[in-house]
Amino acid sequence: MRLQNITPSNTFSTSSVPSGNRAIVYNSNGDPARVLSAVSFPELSSPPPDTLNIRLLLAPINPADINVIEGIYPAKPHPDVSLSQSKDLLVFVGGNEGLGEVMEIGDGVAGLQKGDWVVLTKAQTGTWSSAKNVASSDVLKVPRQGLSEVQAATITVNPPTAYNMLHDFAQLAEGDWMIQNGANSAVGQAVIQIAAAKGYKTINFIRDREDVESLKSHLELLGATHVVTYDELFDKSFRAKVKTWTGGKDIRLGLNCVSGKTTTLMARLLGDSAHLVSYGAMSKEPLSLPTSLFIFKNLTCHGFWQTRWYSEKSLEERQELFDTLTALMRDGKLRDPGHEILTIGRMESDDSASERIRELVAQLGRGMYGKKVLLRIEETA
Amino acid sequence: MRLQNITPSNTFSTSSVPSGNRAIVYNSNGDPARVLSAVSFPELSSPPPDTLNIRLLLAPINPADINVIEGIYPAKPHPDVSLSQSKDLLVFVGGNEGLGEVMEIGDGVAGLQKGDWVVLTKAQTGTWSSAKNVASSDVLKVPRQGLSEVQAATITVNPPTAYNMLHDFAQLAEGDWMIQNGANSAVGQAVIQIAAAKGYKTINFIRDREDVESLKSHLELLGATHVVTYDELFDKSFRAKVKTWTGGKDIRLGLNCVSGKTTTLMARLLGDSAHLVSYGAMSKEPLSLPTSLFIFKNLTCHGFWQTRWYSEKSLEERQELFDTLTALMRDGKLRDPGHEILTIGRMESDDSASERIRELVAQLGRGMYGKKVLLRIEETA
Structure with missing residues (x-):
């Protein structure tokens, strides 16, 4: 059953009565350009103990968010209890990542105060909303100082993916080499910057294009x-060129978000006992490697999924990672990703907002948008 | 330059004069059925300090030995100094593995005495010979008690490969499941037996054949x-069948010596955070896996090469592994591999021996010999 088929008066207010908040929701999996709707909902009531109400300032649309809505992503979304009418009509708010500002704090919540910035560390709770009640254990405080809203809103997925892939597999030292494909992706750009900050040398593959230079x-x-x-x-001469660059030093780490034929060739550039870490497969082809690379060159292939990392790590470890990343950002070593912001204005109707969001995801679905898009959903009038 | 093109009188005695020993040698890479020759050579002189003279009782022909002779194996053979005429005419004795009996001990060698059984732990020193002088640091003593000559002669490659692959990657406990292809290979059969001794459950893939039952x-x-x-x-129902067998328990270890399409399917049977370890690629196809297995199921792919293991481990670690394996053999838990012995008799001419060995390797090259073949090269009359 699709949300747009429900009579508005039975579900959410889409009338002229100002209701305070808005979210981008769906209640069945499918093409996001069909199943997503903007819906208004009332102001949040006071937060129960151990929870807080946050106003969401910015929330990115990540590729995985689209897959979650399509129903083809392994991490499943949590339904929004307050928006869902019944167990048979579950409503899901889109989005996994986002920056919130603390508005009101429930009893028993320590270490946070009104106006603090927080990000969600529990996956798939729905961030495409103007406001939200969340458990205090599901957020991490992010220092406002020295960080842009965009940096803070995109800090939980791409930069940690880049950071952890650079550190959890090969033990690189200053001057060591690594190689990656999809280098202009948000993760790829974070990899380049974090590697540069650490003194690692990088070889970066991108697709040819008109403005490649x-x-x-x-x-x-x-x-x-x-x-x-x-x-x-x-x-054929490329291998020799790489050897000139590295001075014959083994490349011990490769990062892959493409797979397919070019990744097979990239893997052949890796040195002895290297690690190839995959976090995507933009070619939609498998990762295909000569078995000899495993046996005789001792290659190890891993996958990386930030969602799993969060689920396995303690709050302290997560906090440590955030401190490291925010320090890099404050020092100007990890910049805003190239981005664009879609603002859903306070005076806009749900119908108009729905139309604009569907248009946007349709565009994103046609691939190579080139920029990260973030949603700014304002409170309604 | 090929050995068979050299006038025998200029190099090794192939005449009627009894010369004491014989080896299967080559001096250029190529098809083993063309480049291998039997050559006779004199009795060994007394061993220099820290070395010993051994009589080789049995030496297997492993698939990798063929690849070494062809020149397509990453581990390169050491030329035989005493058989080589000059730096420009290096002679290599075939074979990597074999059982020796200590004949004579040089000064400074401790812990070994005449009659002891030893195996070579230095790779590619040449074992297809009736006798050999070796450094005492390149051999390990093997207890004679309770071991057959065949077990001892094949103890350095296949059983340790099986043992280490079962233990170095996934932490299996009694009752856990593992899966393997090429299950009727020598390694595969050792895997089955060692796993059974440890109480691991195994799912074993083999090729269909006439006598499959x-x-x-x-x-x-x-x-x-x-x-x-x-x-x-x-x-399509196979996955469900496996689930019934395992009771839904995750399979955490897969061993692969085949690669190609069937290995892709086998990998899909692995559970969360499993390890797939490759030690061969009999299909001659790459290992091709959906990237999602790495990212979302946390699959890790490794290679295993026993030669590397030896090069990285201490003498104590090697000795410990041998003690474990010989204990399994003595307890009847790790049996002789199915085998056949080719004896090069003491009265046979080098020409006849050459012919027989070439015929044999030609047969082996046509694939699926089904049995391990070992050489017994007798001292010459």
Whole structure:
């Protein structure tokens, strides 16, 4: 059953009565350009003990969010209890990541006060909303000082993915080399910057495109040691070129968000006892490797999923990671991802908001949007 | 330059003069059925300090030995100094594994005496010979008691490969499940037996064949929990069948010596956070896996190469492994591999021996010999 088929008066107010809040929701999996709707809902009541009410300032639309709505992502969303009418009509708020500002604090919540910035560390709770009640154990405080809203709103998925992949598998030291594909993705750009901050040398693959030189310059400005297109991988002389760059030093870490043929070629550039860590498969092809790389070069292939990392780590470990990342941001070593903000205004009707969000996700679905898009859903008038 | 093109009188005695020893050698890489020759050579002189002279009782022909001769194996052989005429005419003795009996001990060698059984732990020193001088640091003593010559002669490659793959990657406990392909290979059969001794349950894949039921029975007798053909993997109901067997328990370890399509399907049977360890690629196809297995199921893919293991481990660790394996053999838990022995007799001419060895390797090269073949090269009359 789709939300847009429900008579509005039975569910949420879409009338002229100002109701305080708005969220982008769905109640059945499918094409986001069909199943998403903007709905208004009343002001939040006072937070129960151990919870807090937050106003969501900005929430990104990550590729995985689309897959969650489509129902093809392994992490399943939690229904929004207050928006759901019954167990048979569950409503899900879209979005997994976002920046909140603490508005009101329930009894028993320590270490947080009104006006603090927080991010959600519990996956799939729904962040495409103007406000939300959350358990205090599901948020982490983020220092406001020195951070932009965009940096804070995108701090829980891409930068930690980049940071952990650089640190959890190969033990790299300053001057060591690593290699990655999809280097212009949000994670790829974070990898370039964190690696540069640590003194690691990077070889970065991107797709050829009309403005490839300007993209190369951009990534080099972020700290990339070398930026190359996949076409160069097919050139037989490329291996020798890499050897010249590295001085014959083994490349011990490869990061992959593409898979398919070019990743097979990239893996051949790795040195002895290297680690290849996959976090995506944009080619939609499998990861295919000669068995000899495993046996004789002692290659190890891993996957990385930040959601799993959070579920396995203690609050202290999560806090430590955030402190490291926010320090990098404050020091100007980890910048805003290239982005665009879609604001759903306080005076806008739900119908108009629904239409705009569907248009946007349809565009995103056609691939290569090139920029991270964030939603700013204002409180309604 | 090929050994068979050298005038025998210029190099080794192939005449009627009894010369004491014989080896299967080559001096250029290529098809073993072309480049291998039997050559006679004199009795060994007394061993220099820290070395010993051993009589080789039995030496297997392993698949990797063929690849070494072909020149396509990453581990390169050491030339035999005493047989090589000059730096420009290096002679290599075939074989990597074998059982020796100590004949004579050089000064400074401790812990070994005449009549002791030893195996070579230095890779690619050449074992297809009737006798050999070796450094005492390159051998390990093997207890004669309770071991057959065949067990001792094949103890350094296949059983340790099986043992280490079962223990170095996933932490299995009694009652846990593992899965493997190529289950009727020498390693596969050792895996079945060691797993059974440890109380691990095994699912074993083999190729369909005429006498498949008798092979299944044989592997079940060795301790296999289930033996299935690859054809069953393609059946959609197979996954459910495996779930019934395991009671839904995650399979945490897969061993692969095949790669290609069937290994992709086998990998899908693995549970969360499993390890897939490759030690061969009999299909000659790559290992191709959906990237989602890495990301969302936390699969880790490794390779295993016993040669690397030896190079990285201390003498104490190697000795410990041998003690474990010989104990399993003495207890009847790890039996002789199915085998056949080719004896090069003391009265046979080098020409006849050369011919027989070339015929044998040609047969082995046509694949699926089904049995391990060992060489017994007698001293010459």
